[in-house]
Amino acid sequence: xxxxxxxxxxxxxxxxxxxxxxxxxxxxxxxxxxxxxxxxxxxxxxxxxxxxxxxxxxxxxxxxxxxxxxxxxxxxxxxxxxxxxxxxxxxxxxxxxxxxxxx
Amino acid sequence: xxxxxxxxxxxxxxxxxxxxxxxxxxxxxxxxxxxxxxxxxxxxxxxxxxxxxxxxxxxxxxxxxxxxxxxxxxxxxxxxxxxxxxxxxxxxxxxxxxxxxxxxxxxxxxxxxxxxxxxxxxxxxxxxxxxxxxxxxxxxxxxxxxxxxxxxxxxxxxxxxx
Numbered sequence: 001x002x003x004x005x006x007x008x009x010x011x012x013x014x015x016x017x018x019x020x021x022x023x024x025x026x027x028x029x030x031x032x033x034x035x036x037x038x039x040x041x042x043x044x045x046x047x048x049x050x051x052x053x054x055x056x057x058x059x060x061x062x063x064x065x066x067x068x069x070x071x072x073x074x075x076x077x078x079x080x081x082x083x084x085x086x087x088x089x090x091x092x093x094x095x096x097x098x099x100x101x102x103x
Numbered sequence: 104x105x106x107x108x109x110x111x112x113x114x115x116x117x118x119x120x121x122x123x124x125x126x127x128x129x130x131x132x133x134x135x136x137x138x139x140x141x142x143x144x145x146x147x148x149x150x151x152x153x154x155x156x157x158x159x160x161x162x163x164x165x166x167x168x169x170x171x172x173x174x175x176x177x178x179x180x181x182x183x184x185x186x187x188x189x190x191x192x193x194x195x196x197x198x199x200x201x202x203x204x205x206x207x208x209x210x211x212x213x214x215x216x217x218x219x220x221x222x223x224x225x226x227x228x229x230x231x232x233x234x235x236x237x238x239x240x241x242x243x244x245x246x247x248x249x250x251x252x253x254x255x256x257x258x259x260x261x262x263x264x265x
Contacts, residue, residue, distance in 0.1 A: 004111045004151075006218050012115045012148065014213060016122055016141075018206040023126035025201070026192045031176045032131060035138055038169060039122055042145045045161075049152045056223040059232050062154050063241055066233070069157075069164050070248050074255035076169045080176045081259040087180040096193055 009050035016043035028094040030083050034076065041072045111151055118144030131177045135170060142166050156230045 016039050023036030045065040052061020087093050121140035128134050142165045149158035237245050 004108050006220050007213055008111065008115070009148065009152065010213050011210070012118060014206060014209045015119050016145075017209070018202050019119075019122045019126050021205065022198055022202045026195055026198045027126070028193055029131055031173055031180065032126075032134060034173060034176070035125055035134060038138065038165070038173075039125065039141065042141070042165075045157075046145065046148060046152075049149060049154045049157065053152045053154075053223060054218070054220040056221040059229065059236050062157050062229060062233060063236055065149075065154070065157050066160060066237075067244065067248060069160055070252060073164055073168055074252050076172045077259040078255050078262075080172050081263040083176050083180060084263050085265070093180045 006050055006054040009046055013043040013046040013050070016040070016046070028096055030086065030093040030095050033095060034079050034083075037075070038072065041068055044068060107151065110147070114144045114147035114151065116144075117141075118148065131181070132174070135174050135177060138173070139166060139170055142170065154229060156228075156233050 020036045020039030020043065023039065024033050027033060027036070045068050048061040048065045048068070051057065052059070052064075083093055086098060090098055092098070118141055121137045121144065124137040125134045125141060128137060142161060146158040146161040149155075149161060
Protein backbone atom coordinates (compact mmCIF):
# COMPACT_ATOMS: atom_id res chain seq x y z
CA UNK A 1 0.00 0.00 0.00
CA UNK A 2 1.34 3.44 -0.93
CA UNK A 3 1.81 5.83 1.93
CA UNK A 4 -0.20 9.06 1.70
CA UNK A 5 2.06 11.69 0.16
CA UNK A 6 1.94 15.03 -1.57
CA UNK A 7 0.37 13.71 -4.77
CA UNK A 8 -2.68 12.34 -2.94
CA UNK A 9 -3.52 15.80 -1.65
CA UNK A 10 -2.78 17.36 -5.03
CA UNK A 11 -5.12 14.84 -6.65
CA UNK A 12 -8.01 15.87 -4.36
CA UNK A 13 -7.20 19.47 -5.20
CA UNK A 14 -7.28 18.75 -8.96
CA UNK A 15 -10.69 17.08 -8.66
CA UNK A 16 -12.09 19.99 -6.64
CA UNK A 17 -10.71 22.51 -9.16
CA UNK A 18 -12.17 20.65 -12.15
CA UNK A 19 -15.56 20.32 -10.47
CA UNK A 20 -15.50 24.03 -9.66
CA UNK A 21 -14.76 24.95 -13.28
CA UNK A 22 -17.52 22.56 -14.37
CA UNK A 23 -19.99 24.25 -12.03
CA UNK A 24 -19.04 27.72 -13.23
CA UNK A 25 -19.43 26.97 -16.93
CA UNK A 26 -22.56 24.79 -16.80
CA UNK A 27 -24.89 26.18 -14.15
CA UNK A 28 -27.27 28.99 -15.03
CA UNK A 29 -27.89 30.41 -11.59
CA UNK A 30 -25.44 33.12 -10.47
CA UNK A 31 -25.36 31.73 -6.92
CA UNK A 32 -24.27 28.37 -8.32
CA UNK A 33 -21.43 30.12 -10.14
CA UNK A 34 -20.38 31.54 -6.76
CA UNK A 35 -20.38 28.02 -5.28
CA UNK A 36 -18.06 26.91 -8.09
CA UNK A 37 -15.69 29.77 -7.22
CA UNK A 38 -15.69 28.68 -3.58
CA UNK A 39 -14.74 25.13 -4.64
CA UNK A 40 -11.81 26.50 -6.67
CA UNK A 41 -10.62 28.64 -3.75
CA UNK A 42 -10.72 25.57 -1.50
CA UNK A 43 -8.65 23.56 -3.95
CA UNK A 44 -6.07 26.38 -4.06
CA UNK A 45 -5.96 26.34 -0.27
CA UNK A 46 -5.33 22.59 -0.18
CA UNK A 47 -2.43 23.16 -2.59
CA UNK A 48 -0.94 25.94 -0.44
CA UNK A 49 -1.06 23.92 2.76
CA UNK A 50 0.08 20.65 1.16
CA UNK A 51 3.12 22.30 -0.46
CA UNK A 52 3.92 24.09 2.79
CA UNK A 53 3.89 20.81 4.70
CA UNK A 54 5.70 18.57 2.23
CA UNK A 55 8.18 21.25 1.17
CA UNK A 56 8.89 22.17 4.80
CA UNK A 57 8.19 25.86 4.23
CA UNK A 58 7.05 26.42 7.79
CA UNK A 59 3.92 28.49 8.21
CA UNK A 60 4.05 30.63 5.06
CA UNK A 61 1.59 28.41 3.19
CA UNK A 62 -0.87 28.42 6.05
CA UNK A 63 -0.72 32.24 6.23
CA UNK A 64 -1.51 32.39 2.51
CA UNK A 65 -4.45 30.02 3.01
CA UNK A 66 -5.72 32.29 5.80
CA UNK A 67 -5.55 35.31 3.45
CA UNK A 68 -7.42 33.38 0.77
CA UNK A 69 -10.19 32.57 3.24
CA UNK A 70 -10.47 36.25 4.24
CA UNK A 71 -10.68 37.34 0.60
CA UNK A 72 -13.30 34.65 -0.07
CA UNK A 73 -15.45 36.09 2.69
CA UNK A 74 -15.19 39.61 1.24
CA UNK A 75 -15.87 38.31 -2.25
CA UNK A 76 -18.96 36.39 -1.15
CA UNK A 77 -20.45 39.47 0.54
CA UNK A 78 -19.90 41.74 -2.47
CA UNK A 79 -21.09 39.08 -4.91
CA UNK A 80 -24.29 38.54 -2.95
CA UNK A 81 -25.01 42.29 -3.05
CA UNK A 82 -24.45 42.30 -6.82
CA UNK A 83 -26.70 39.26 -7.26
CA UNK A 84 -29.47 40.95 -5.24
CA UNK A 85 -29.20 44.08 -7.39
CA UNK A 86 -29.32 42.00 -10.57
CA UNK A 87 -32.42 40.24 -9.26
CA UNK A 88 -34.06 43.58 -8.51
CA UNK A 89 -33.32 44.83 -12.04
CA UNK A 90 -33.94 41.74 -14.17
CA UNK A 91 -36.18 39.58 -11.88
CA UNK A 92 -33.88 36.66 -12.67
CA UNK A 93 -30.40 35.54 -11.68
CA UNK A 94 -29.82 33.21 -14.61
CA UNK A 95 -26.56 34.38 -16.10
CA UNK A 96 -27.55 33.40 -19.65
CA UNK A 97 -30.53 35.77 -19.64
CA UNK A 98 -28.68 38.79 -18.27
CA UNK A 99 -27.21 40.16 -21.50
CA UNK A 100 -27.90 43.88 -21.36
CA UNK A 101 -25.99 46.58 -19.51
CA UNK A 102 -28.93 48.99 -19.53
CA UNK A 103 -32.66 48.46 -19.73
CA UNK B 104 -2.85 0.72 6.14
CA UNK B 105 -2.50 3.15 8.98
CA UNK B 106 -5.27 5.13 10.59
CA UNK B 107 -3.86 8.28 8.94
CA UNK B 108 -4.36 6.78 5.47
CA UNK B 109 -7.88 5.61 6.31
CA UNK B 110 -8.80 9.07 7.61
CA UNK B 111 -7.39 10.70 4.50
CA UNK B 112 -9.40 8.44 2.21
CA UNK B 113 -12.55 9.09 4.26
CA UNK B 114 -12.19 12.88 4.09
CA UNK B 115 -11.13 12.83 0.45
CA UNK B 116 -14.19 10.72 -0.43
CA UNK B 117 -16.50 13.08 1.49
CA UNK B 118 -14.97 16.10 -0.24
CA UNK B 119 -14.99 14.75 -3.79
CA UNK B 120 -18.40 13.07 -3.70
CA UNK B 121 -20.19 16.01 -2.12
CA UNK B 122 -18.44 18.44 -4.50
CA UNK B 123 -19.69 16.31 -7.38
CA UNK B 124 -23.23 16.56 -6.06
CA UNK B 125 -22.84 20.33 -5.56
CA UNK B 126 -22.31 20.86 -9.28
CA UNK B 127 -24.78 18.25 -10.52
CA UNK B 128 -27.84 18.49 -8.26
CA UNK B 129 -30.64 20.46 -9.85
CA UNK B 130 -32.02 21.97 -6.65
CA UNK B 131 -29.85 24.90 -5.53
CA UNK B 132 -30.71 24.51 -1.86
CA UNK B 133 -29.50 20.90 -1.95
CA UNK B 134 -26.33 22.13 -3.66
CA UNK B 135 -25.73 24.53 -0.78
CA UNK B 136 -26.18 21.72 1.74
CA UNK B 137 -23.78 19.47 -0.18
CA UNK B 138 -21.32 22.36 -0.13
CA UNK B 139 -21.46 22.10 3.67
CA UNK B 140 -20.09 18.55 3.48
CA UNK B 141 -17.40 19.65 1.03
CA UNK B 142 -16.21 22.31 3.46
CA UNK B 143 -16.19 19.78 6.30
CA UNK B 144 -14.15 17.36 4.21
CA UNK B 145 -11.65 20.07 3.26
CA UNK B 146 -11.35 21.04 6.93
CA UNK B 147 -10.52 17.42 7.75
CA UNK B 148 -7.83 17.43 5.05
CA UNK B 149 -6.36 20.58 6.62
CA UNK B 150 -6.16 18.78 9.96
CA UNK B 151 -4.38 15.86 8.30
CA UNK B 152 -1.89 18.37 6.85
CA UNK B 153 -1.14 19.69 10.33
CA UNK B 154 -3.03 22.97 9.92
CA UNK B 155 -5.44 22.84 12.84
CA UNK B 156 -6.04 26.60 13.09
CA UNK B 157 -6.82 26.88 9.37
CA UNK B 158 -9.27 23.99 9.72
CA UNK B 159 -11.17 25.76 12.49
CA UNK B 160 -11.14 29.03 10.54
CA UNK B 161 -12.47 27.11 7.54
CA UNK B 162 -15.37 25.80 9.60
CA UNK B 163 -16.16 29.16 11.20
CA UNK B 164 -15.80 31.38 8.13
CA UNK B 165 -16.99 29.09 5.35
CA UNK B 166 -19.71 27.09 7.08
CA UNK B 167 -20.80 29.84 9.45
CA UNK B 168 -20.42 32.80 7.12
CA UNK B 169 -20.08 32.17 3.41
CA UNK B 170 -22.51 29.25 3.24
CA UNK B 171 -25.16 31.25 5.10
CA UNK B 172 -24.58 34.16 2.70
CA UNK B 173 -25.01 31.81 -0.26
CA UNK B 174 -28.21 30.39 1.23
CA UNK B 175 -29.50 33.94 1.71
CA UNK B 176 -28.65 34.58 -1.91
CA UNK B 177 -30.64 31.53 -2.98
CA UNK B 178 -33.63 32.29 -0.78
CA UNK B 179 -33.83 35.99 -1.64
CA UNK B 180 -33.53 35.57 -5.40
CA UNK B 181 -35.88 32.63 -5.98
CA UNK B 182 -39.59 32.46 -5.54
CA UNK B 183 -40.08 29.85 -2.87
CA UNK B 184 -43.84 29.59 -3.42
CA UNK B 185 -43.69 28.44 -7.01
CA UNK B 186 -41.09 25.81 -7.73
CA UNK B 187 -38.55 28.12 -9.36
CA UNK B 188 -35.71 27.04 -7.10
CA UNK B 189 -34.39 24.54 -9.59
CA UNK B 190 -31.68 25.65 -11.95
CA UNK B 191 -30.85 24.56 -15.44
CA UNK B 192 -27.58 23.73 -17.09
CA UNK B 193 -26.17 25.08 -20.31
CA UNK B 194 -23.77 23.55 -22.82
CA UNK B 195 -23.26 20.31 -20.92
CA UNK B 196 -21.32 18.32 -23.52
CA UNK B 197 -18.62 20.93 -24.36
CA UNK B 198 -18.20 21.60 -20.65
CA UNK B 199 -17.70 17.91 -19.86
CA UNK B 200 -15.15 17.57 -22.69
CA UNK B 201 -13.29 20.72 -21.71
CA UNK B 202 -13.19 19.96 -18.01
CA UNK B 203 -12.10 16.36 -18.69
CA UNK B 204 -9.28 17.66 -20.89
CA UNK B 205 -8.23 20.15 -18.21
CA UNK B 206 -8.30 17.51 -15.47
CA UNK B 207 -6.36 15.12 -17.72
CA UNK B 208 -3.63 17.69 -18.36
CA UNK B 209 -3.40 18.56 -14.66
CA UNK B 210 -3.36 14.90 -13.63
CA UNK B 211 -0.72 14.03 -16.22
CA UNK B 212 1.50 16.87 -15.05
CA UNK B 213 0.96 15.70 -11.47
CA UNK B 214 2.00 12.13 -12.30
CA UNK B 215 4.95 13.11 -14.50
CA UNK B 216 6.52 15.55 -12.07
CA UNK B 217 9.18 14.29 -9.74
CA UNK B 218 7.99 15.97 -6.54
CA UNK B 219 10.77 16.55 -4.05
CA UNK B 220 9.38 16.31 -0.55
CA UNK B 221 11.07 16.90 2.77
CA UNK B 222 9.61 15.22 5.81
CA UNK B 223 8.70 17.82 8.40
CA UNK B 224 7.59 17.06 11.92
CA UNK B 225 3.92 17.61 12.60
CA UNK B 226 3.56 20.63 14.89
CA UNK B 227 1.56 20.20 18.06
CA UNK B 228 -0.35 23.45 17.64
CA UNK B 229 -0.02 26.08 14.94
CA UNK B 230 -2.05 28.90 16.51
CA UNK B 231 0.83 30.43 18.48
CA UNK B 232 3.23 30.50 15.52
CA UNK B 233 0.58 31.78 13.11
CA UNK B 234 -0.34 34.57 15.52
CA UNK B 235 3.28 35.63 15.89
CA UNK B 236 3.76 35.59 12.11
CA UNK B 237 0.58 37.63 11.54
CA UNK B 238 1.58 40.24 14.10
CA UNK B 239 5.24 40.54 13.06
CA UNK B 240 6.17 39.60 9.52
CA UNK B 241 2.72 39.98 7.95
CA UNK B 242 1.43 42.83 10.11
CA UNK B 243 0.96 45.24 7.17
CA UNK B 244 -0.88 42.63 5.08
CA UNK B 245 -3.01 41.76 8.08
CA UNK B 246 -4.07 45.38 8.62
CA UNK B 247 -4.67 45.91 4.91
CA UNK B 248 -6.89 42.84 4.79
CA UNK B 249 -8.85 44.14 7.76
CA UNK B 250 -9.44 47.45 5.98
CA UNK B 251 -10.33 45.61 2.76
CA UNK B 252 -12.88 43.46 4.58
CA UNK B 253 -14.42 46.56 6.20
CA UNK B 254 -14.65 48.35 2.85
CA UNK B 255 -16.12 45.29 1.15
CA UNK B 256 -18.78 44.81 3.82
CA UNK B 257 -19.77 48.50 3.89
CA UNK B 258 -19.88 48.53 0.10
CA UNK B 259 -21.94 45.36 -0.03
CA UNK B 260 -24.42 46.68 2.54
CA UNK B 261 -24.86 50.03 0.79
CA UNK B 262 -25.14 48.34 -2.61
CA UNK B 263 -27.77 45.87 -1.41
CA UNK B 264 -29.89 48.58 0.24
CA UNK B 265 -30.33 50.71 -2.87
